[in-house]
Amino acid sequence: MLLSFAKRPALIVYVTCGDPDLATTREIVLAAIEAGADVIELGVPFSDPVADGRVIQRASERALRRGTSLAQVLTLASEIRQHSQSSGLILFSYLNPILQMGLGRFCKIARLAGLNGALVTDLPVEEADDYVREMRRHDLATVFLAAPTSPDARLKRIAQASTGFVYAVSRTGVTGAQAKLAADAKDLVRRLRKFTKLPIAVGFGISSPEQFAAVGAFADAVVVGSAIVETIERNPGKEAASVAQFVKRLVSGG
Numbered sequence: 001m002l003l004s005f006a007k008r009p010a011l012i013v014y015v016t017c018g019d020p021d022l023a024t025t026r027e028i029v030l031a032a033i034e035a036g037a038d039v040i041e042l043g044v045p046f047s048d049p050v051a052d053g054r055v056i057q058r059a060s061e062r063a064l065r066r067g068t069s070l071a072q073v074l075t076l077a078s079e080i081r082q083h084s085q086s087s088g089l090i091l092f093s094y095l096n097p098i099l100q101m102g103l104g105r106f107c108k109i110a111r112l113a114g115l116n117g118a119l120v121t122d123l124p125v126e127e128a129d130d131y132v133r134e135m136r137r138h139d140l141a142t143v144f145l146a147a148p149t150s151p152d153a154r155l156k157r158i159a160q161a162s163t164g165f166v167y168a169v170s171r172t173g174v175t176g177a178q179a180k181l182a183a184d185a186k187d188l189v190r191r192l193r194k195f196t197k198l199p200i201a202v203g204f205g206i207s208s209p210e211q212f213a214a215v216g217a218f219a220d221a222v223v224v225g226s227a228i229v230e231t232i233e234r235n236p237g238k239e240a241a242s243v244a245q246f247v248k249r250l251v252s253g254g
Helices: 022-035 054-065 070-083 095-101 103-113 129-137 152-161 184-192 209-216 226-234 239-252
Strands: 010-016 039-043 088-093 117-120 141-143 166-169 200-203 221-224
Touching: 010 022, 010 054, 010 088, 010 200, 010 226, 010 239, 022 039, 022 070, 022 239, 039 054, 039 070, 054 226, 070 088, 070 095, 070 103, 088 095, 095 103, 095 117, 103 129, 117 129, 129 141, 152 184, 166 184, 184 200, 209 221, 209 239, 226 239
Parallel strands: 010 039, 010 221, 039 088, 088 117, 117 141, 166 200, 200 221
Antiparallel strands: none
């Protein structure tokens, strides 16, 4: 169930599932798709989200307090797929919840739920052989993170292990909206293109229509996460409408 981006740059939107609750997450996702998001990353809340900044950490804490689990996120994916057949759905998770469910069981349920694939943020490509094998057996795309600090040999291995798109991290550090984009992002995309014909998405720190357009000039897709989660946090009771408005601003240029 591989991904294809109908337009360039595509917009990939991240949400922390269960923040503020699962029913609202479903409304937010469907509103984002209607507003122009091409792919949704369904974030599984985790107790120790080491790759995430404070905004997503707070969202994970709120979702976990409501008891949100990987199984519930997979059910949510199935519900979203019933309403939206063409949008991309990627599960964004740390490894531990998947291991607790069991890799084979996870892949089977994810495929039945209509997910396109997954990004396991703390699974290094060097340790991912079993995961990649099982995901491909169930026709699920594997997405890996590539950092500006990665040498070319590692970028090549990441490109070979990826089947959906390659996620190019715009800078070192954790997630979070930034006023300026690191110059490393453009160079990283250039380096990755030597090793893959897959779409390359750039994320970490993108929060404005100007940044979306700037990244879209050299990348196939743009990932917006913390700015979406912060929009949800700041607009209680009108989360879906606020996210839709923000997405429209991103894709229209302001």
